[in-house]
Amino acid sequence: MPIAQIKKKQKELRDSYRQKRIAIPSDDRAILHKEINRVLLTNATLKRCKTIAAYLNLPSEVSLSEFICKAQKRGQSVCVPVVDAAKRVMEFRDLPADFEHQNRAEGVLALSNQKKRGLNELDCALIPLLVFDSHGNRIGMGGGYYDKFFENSKTRPLLIGIAYELQKAEKIIPQEWDVRMDMIASEQGLRDMISACDAS
Numbered sequence: 001m002p003i004a005q006i007k008k009k010q011k012e013l014r015d016s017y018r019q020k021r022i023a024i025p026s027d028d029r030a031i032l033h034k035e036i037n038r039v040l041l042t043n044a045t046l047k048r049c050k051t052i053a054a055y056l057n058l059p060s061e062v063s064l065s066e067f068i069c070k071a072q073k074r075g076q077s078v079c080v081p082v083v084d085a086a087k088r089v090m091e092f093r094d095l096p097a098d099f100e101h102q103n104r105a106e107g108v109l110a111l112s113n114q115k116k117r118g119l120n121e122l123d124c125a126l127i128p129l130l131v132f133d134s135h136g137n138r139i140g141m142g143g144g145y146y147d148k149f150f151e152n153s154k155t156r157p158l159l160i161g162i163a164y165e166l167q168k169a170e171k172i173i174p175q176e177w178d179v180r181m182d183m184i185a186s187e188q189g190l191r192d193m194i195s196a197c198d199a200s
Contacts, residue, residue, distance in 0.1 A: 006173050010139055017131045017139075017167050021060045024164065032164055035187040037066040040126070043190055045158070049123035051077045053092050053157070061128045062162045072097050079117045083145060090145035092117040122157040125150065127181065129161045136161070136181040137172035147179045158182050160190070 024032070040046055052071060057063045068078050072095075079092040093114040127146055131139040138161050140146060150156040161181035165188050174180070184191045 003175065006175055009173060010175075011142075013131045013169060013172065014139055014142060017169070018060070020166055021130065021164065024060070024166075032187045033063045034066070036062050036162065036164075036185060037064065039185055039187070039190055040064070040067045041070055046071075046124060047074075049076060049158075051079065051117060051121050051123050053117070053122050053125035054078050054080055054095070055126065055128050055162075056080050057128065062164065064126060064162065067126075068095065068099075077117075079115075079122075080111065081145070081149075082111050083143075088143075088145075090149050092122070119149070119152070119155050119157075124158045124160060125156075126160050126162050126185075129163050129167065129181075131167055131169050131172060132161050132163055132181065132184050133169050133172045135172075136184065137174045137178065138181050139172060144177075147177055150179045151177065160185050162186075 046052070054064050054068055055061075057065075071078055078095045080095050081090045082093050083090045093111045093116055095111070096114065127138070127140075129138045129140055150159060156179075159179065159181050160183045163184060163186050165186040168186075182192070
């Protein structure tokens with residue numbers, strides 16, 4: 001399929017699933033967040049990680065606040081992305097343990113003073129998405145920051161896409177630079193080798 005058609009199809013999926021995500025009632029969203037955080041907190045692989053890349057959620061994204069706080073309390077380092085829009089680059093900086101008590105806007109600005117984490121320091125990355133399929137393909141917000149940061153398959157950590165189950169599409173046609181997720185975490189659990197799980 002020509003790249004132009006792939007881009008058009010991805011834009012259609014992005015717009016459609018963004019609306020689905022926004023439409024989740026707040027009470028339902030709170031329940032889903034609690035379950036997704038439970039899935040992450042009880043996973044044996046994640047418990048062994050020393051340094052985890054997470055994210056600070058947009059209003060309609062899955063909130064990882066509970067996971068982040070408890071991971072830090074059990075001695076794990078958590079870092080989050082900081083984007084330089086002018087240079088179109090993303091880096092990861094450590095998240096202070098008291099971040100939840102800070103003003104969000106002021107806290108994000110203060111992250112530039114925190115320790116920067118290189119790709120080889122990350123054991124796992126929890127990545128937000130808008131759409132996913134049963135092969136681990138992901139459609140994000142369209143900036144391409146995650147794809148660029150994790151493009152080297154030899155050095156990148158375990159990649160876990162974070163989503164609500166309703167964000168699953170039948171099929172996504174990836175572009176050659178799109179980075180595939182190793183796992184997807186939703187309220188239904190953590191999928192590994194996703195195609196096999198769906199077929200069973």
